Amino acid sequence: MTWQINDLVTLHWRDWNGEWVAFDVGSGQTHQMDTLTATILMLLEVAPANKSELVASTADALSVPNDHALSLAIAGILEGLRSAGLIDSLIQ
Numbered sequence: 250m251t252w253q254i255n256d257l258v259t260l261h262w263r264d265w266n267g268e269w270v271a272f273d274v275g276s277g278q279t280h281q282m283d284t285l286t287a288t289i290l291m292l293l294e295v296a297p298a299n300k301s302e303l304v305a306s307t308a309d310a311l312s313v314p315n316d317h318a319l320s321l322a323i324a325g326i327l328e329g330l331r332s333a334g335l336i337d338s339l340i341q
Contacts, residue, residue: 251339253297253328258335260294262287273335280333286326293336300324310340 254260255339259274269287285307292298292306304323307333320324330336 250332251297251299252293252303252336253339254290255335255337260335261288262291271335279305280335284331285322289323290330290335297339298299300327303327311333 250341256289257275260271261274263270263272264287265291267284269282269284270289271282271287273280288307288310289303292303292310298306300320300323304320305315307313307323313319331338
């Protein structure tokens with residue numbers, strides 16, 4: 250499954266020492282998140298990606314191991330971002 254930013258979402262970012270907030274212009278909502286979640290969302294702002302691509306890109310961006318634990322964490326984050334309406338999947 251390939252993930253992308255929801256077409257209606259436009260984010261403005263702020264970082265306060267590893268605590269991130271993103272203001273969505275379209276909905277008027279502000280979302281607070283950790284660095285891992287923010288990194289995933291920022292990667293999806295650049296280009297759609299599947300989970301494997303996100304795991305590899307996130308591991309590189311944060312200098313963390315590309316392992317099963319990261320993959321599980323990202324799977325949960327993707328579901329949370331989808332539930333929040335920030336991302337959706339591309340039909341393939």
